[in-house]
Amino acid sequence: MKLQHLTDEQIAQCAEALSNGNLSILPENLRQHIKNCDTCAQQVNFVTETLSELNELEIIATPKTKINFIFWGSIAATLVILIGMSFYFNSWRQKSQAIANMDKNNTIIKKVDRTDSPKTKKIIHNKKDQIAAADSDPPNFEVKPSLKKRETELLAYTPHPDLEKLVDRFSGSAMRGNDIKITTPILIQGKANSIVLNWENNAEQTLILEFFNNKGEKLFEEETSQSNFSPTKIKTKGLYYWKLINEDFDLLFCGKIKVL
Amino acid sequence: MDLRFFLWNFEATENYLFMLKRLELKKSNTNLLSDELIIHLTEKVVQRYVEAGTIPKKEKEDVKMSVIEKFLQKQNSINNAYKGDAKISTYYVAVLSRMTCEVIRKELKHWKNQNQDNFDNEIYTDTDLEEKLIIKDETKLLNRILLIFDDEFFKIKLFLAYFYQLKIDESLIKEYDNNCKINNIETYFSQTNLNNKGDIFKNLANIVNIVENKDLKADAIRMWLNKCINKIIFRLNNPYNRANYDKESLGILFEYYFTNVDVEFDKKKEVS
Numbered sequence: 001m002k003l004q005h006l007t008d009e010q011i012a013q014c015a016e017a018l019s020n021g022n023l024s025i026l027p028e029n030l031r032q033h034i035k036n037c038d039t040c041a042q043q044v045n046f047v048t049e050t051l052s053e054l055n056e057l058e059i060i061a062t063p064k065t066k067i068n069f070i071f072w073g074s075i076a077a078t079l080v081i082l083i084g085m086s087f088y089f090n091s092w093r094q095k096s097q098a099i100a101n102m103d104k105n106n107t108i109i110k111k112v113d114r115t116d117s118p119k120t121k122k123i124i125h126n127k128k129d130q131i132a133a134a135d136s137d138p139p140n141f142e143v144k145p146s147l148k149k150r151e152t153e154l155l156a157y158t159p160h161p162d163l164e165k166l167v168d169r170f171s172g173s174a175m176r177g178n179d180i181k182i183t184t185p186i187l188i189q190g191k192a193n194s195i196v197l198n199w200e201n202n203a204e205q206t207l208i209l210e211f212f213n214n215k216g217e218k219l220f221e222e223e224t225s226q227s228n229f230s231p232t233k234i235k236t237k238g239l240y241y242w243k244l245i246n247e248d249f250d251l252l253f254c255g256k257i258k259v260l
Numbered sequence: 261m262d263l264r265f266f267l268w269n270f271e272a273t274e275n276y277l278f279m280l281k282r283l284e285l286k287k288s289n290t291n292l293l294s295d296e297l298i299i300h301l302t303e304k305v306v307q308r309y310v311e312a313g314t315i316p317k318k319e320k321e322d323v324k325m326s327v328i329e330k331f332l333q334k335q336n337s338i339n340n341a342y343k344g345d346a347k348i349s350t351y352y353v354a355v356l357s358r359m360t361c362e363v364i365r366k367e368l369k370h371w372k373n374q375n376q377d378n379f380d381n382e383i384y385t386d387t388d389l390e391e392k393l394i395i396k397d398e399t400k401l402l403n404r405i406l407l408i409f410d411d412e413f414f415k416i417k418l419f420l421a422y423f424y425q426l427k428i429d430e431s432l433i434k435e436y437d438n439n440c441k442i443n444n445i446e447t448y449f450s451q452t453n454l455n456n457k458g459d460i461f462k463n464l465a466n467i468v469n470i471v472e473n474k475d476l477k478a479d480a481i482r483m484w485l486n487k488c489i490n491k492i493i494f495r496l497n498n499p500y501n502r503a504n505y506d507k508e509s510l511g512i513l514f515e516y517y518f519t520n521v522d523v524e525f526d527k528k529k530e531v532s
């Protein structure tokens with residue numbers, strides 16, 4: 001009967017045991033086989049030698065560590081979910097509190113009392129009917145200019161984080177380009193159509209102006225070789241950002257515009 | 261409810277873990293190690309055969325590419341066959357080693373026919389190992405070969421030391437006769453009353469009969485020891501005639517091995 005040689009994995013198993021100097025961890029059949037089979041013994045020796053030269057990398061965990069990984073992974077996932085939920089509830093609570101505060105300040109709730117109207121006067125005398133009247137004809141409520149519009153107005157001035165960072169870079173008048181000097185402040189505010197952006201452009205270089213809203217969306221782009229520009233296209237109140245770029249597409253400046 | 265208890269019970273079965281591994285393997289058709297690591301492992305495996313003189317140096321790249329190609333063609337079946345009983349890198353080394361042997365078997369005759377002289381010279385001129393390193397490697401290999409004899413490790417080591425008439429340490433004797441069945445066993449291993457090799461085997465037979473409770477003659481011991489020596493020589497000389505040991509050169513190597521006991525070589529003793 002032809003002797004069946006060890007599989008690659010069995011050889012690997014034997015090689016690991018041999019490199020640890022402890023063959024007793026191997027099953028009896030493997031130990032006996034490599035004792036008697038020269039071919040497999042040579043393979044085992046070769047793999048052991050090669051292993052001793054290599055830094056071993058273990059990718060797949062053993063069953064025990066797999067269990068530990070799943071256990072600790074689930075604990076970590078649960079904690080993350082709990083923390084995430086608490087942040088969400090916290091921010092929801094803060095938001096609703098802010099809305100409630102706005103409610104107090106901005107809305108007028110007006111109750112219209114209908115009991116004096118001619119229609120209901122007839123049935124007031126009977127107590128039973130009083131109740132029935134109240135039930136069948138509930139009072140009206142009037143609400144003043146909505147919270148939504150106010151919210152929209154506030155949102156129009158919310159700064160954009162990335163563009164704010166860009167503006168901060170130029171806040172210490174960190175200018176690029178030798179011939180252009182910005183004379184407008186980093187934040188310019190005023191009514192629409194009254195805003196003018198100024199800079200020194202003695203060499204009359206062609207410059208590109210880009211305008212963005214506070215959501216980071218590009219609104220429009222203009223090319224000029226003048227020393228000033230008035231963004232008349234911006235008519236709505238809100239916070240805007242503008243970039244000054246030269247012909248080589250170097251960013252020379254980034255500033256903010258608040259239209260009041 | 262204790263989550264840990266739940267997880268242990270839910271996942272503790274071997275079948276479940278086995279299926280989990282198979283599912284992980286089937287999720288992707290990519291290898292369990294990155295391609296770079298596989299190439300690195302192949303390089304190491306092929307380099308060992310080059311250093312052993314089995315593969316001519318100029319054929320190294322071709323062999324490496326052939327092995328990688330073979331591996332990639334069979335990567336799915338290789339990954340599917342992996343059960344997790346050994347580390348993945350060890351498994352891959354075993355696979356790559358087998359594939360390299362297949363390539364060598366196919367090409368060896370062709371290499372030898374092509375350029376006989378150059379092939380032989382490369383063995384000696386292209387390795388820069390000093391003599392000490394070679395001896396160290398060979399003694400490590402001898403230790404591994406002896407370890408494979410498993411429960412007979414100490415017996416073979418002791419008997420070989422006696423056969424090659426080396427000075428034997430008491431501790432080695434005690435490893436063999438751990439039940440101390442013989443009083444003053446050291447005297448049995450004394451070299452003073454030996455007239456010829458026959459006396460060696462007579463003494464060894466007496467020792468075996470007492471320690472192992474058997475009834476063997478000197479000839480049986482001689483045949484057994486010769487069989488062990490031949491096996492050791494065969495494993496030292498292969499694969500592909502990596503060396504040309506005989507009984508005499510084995511004796512020299514064994515002497516180096518026996519007299520220069522390293523911490524590594526004592527692993528077996530520490531573990532057992």
